[in-house]
Amino acid sequence: MFSTSIIPRVSETDGAGHINNTVAPVWLEAGRRELFRIFSPELRFDDWHLALVNTNLDYVAQIFWQRPVEVRTWVDHVGNSSFRLYEEIWQGETLCVKGTVTYVHFDYAAQRAAPVPEAARARLLEHRRAP
Amino acid sequence: MFSTSIIPRVSETDGAGHINNTVAPVWLEAGRRELFRIFSPELRFDDWHLALVNTNLDYVAQIFWQRPVEVRTWVDHVGNSSFRLYEEIWQGETLCVKGTVTYVHFDYAAQRAAPVPEAARARLLEHRRAP
Amino acid sequence: MFSTSIIPRVSETDGAGHINNTVAPVWLEAGRRELFRIFSPELRFDDWHLALVNTNLDYVAQIFWQRPVEVRTWVDHVGNSSFRLYEEIWQGETLCVKGTVTYVHFDYAAQRAAPVPEAARARLLEHRRAP
């Protein structure tokens, strides 16, 4: 499991007084930073191999900017050329957002999916969520 | 159906050269502006009655910043105290993102769901997606 | 003068109820889209020649998300390898933000400033602000 601490920003709130819903995908992507290194060790865009194909997020509780949040990131499933993560955003003892995101291992030059390399698969599975 | 034209921005691209995936929820929310008026005719936050509870988005094709996009917004289902929209982002002839978003009609003062008023239900159903 | 109409978004508001100050630079950059074509006719990043070096913005009045805004963009001065724009954000009859932004014509391969080409200079000067 990857754990990422995030300090909310004024600019991430909205007029309803809480964190705007569009910020959750931003924080969840931020929580994948170390996972991205499995595919792009130096985080270089000319060495990028992932394409996001689905996000399915439940917004369970409002998030407020006054307190830090924690993003938790697990590997949920690794397929042939894709993998699915399970992710949560917590604020204190409150689960605020939970859901999945699916990436395809993508060959941008050929513009098509490519099998997940065995080394990457093994490293992903180290972060598998216990059933 | 609500149709909203959006001009992509440099700041919405990312280092991979296309529009970053976190921008799709921003554009989809922008596409709900007129629908929001059903519940908040003057779009005032002290008269806000909606809470987003789920988004489920398929990213079908990359979006580039060079050309305008169109957000299309339909009502998919209206329940007792919630409703679900079906939304698409098109760039030219290419469907790029599609998915659903579910809102609860929310009483922020009481911090709980409330039935969708009949007048709002009728107006929502005018924008229903043909089966 | 370039004029760009922008519809504010819920996600651009903040908890104080107005448009967050960090959104003004985003809208002002959006207002430079057609000006960018002077240097990058097809708006391609592998054909990008500009680097922003200064912004100086006065926030004169609050902006609210309920009504459209207009971004106005003039060329203020063209130097040897740089140029300065003067920009305004209006909401209805209210001037909300005004200021300047300075770009250097930049050779990203050589990582240094380069003279503004004569053709680009002539096209920039067509958008000069009357004294």
Next chain:
Amino acid sequence: MFSTSIIPRVSETDGAGHINNTVAPVWLEAGRRELFRIFSPELRFDDWHLALVNTNLDYVAQIFWQRPVEVRTWVDHVGNSSFRLYEEIWQGETLCVKGTVTYVHFDYAAQRAAPVPEAARARLLEHRRAP
């Protein structure tokens, strides 16, 4: 001096491969979080007393998303009803952005500037930049 460490995000890059210029104001505002507590100890928007009136930023060097950045925030000057901060963004040994931001102590109910309270003035001056 306030020091704030920030981990850049994929969504903060742009197609030119670096951090987009519109992100600097976001990070600089994030760097004011503890300073905001001088005026709003619990960071509540119904207890907000500041209005940003000017930003003047020099973009000195490109910022890349691969490495953390540090935002440094000093108090530069405290006037009767306003104060000016001096701020920097560093990435490793490289100064990337520097500039000032000016706030007015604002009475949102009366919609006008109000004197900076003496207690706030004293606390601001604890963070003054050495000449």
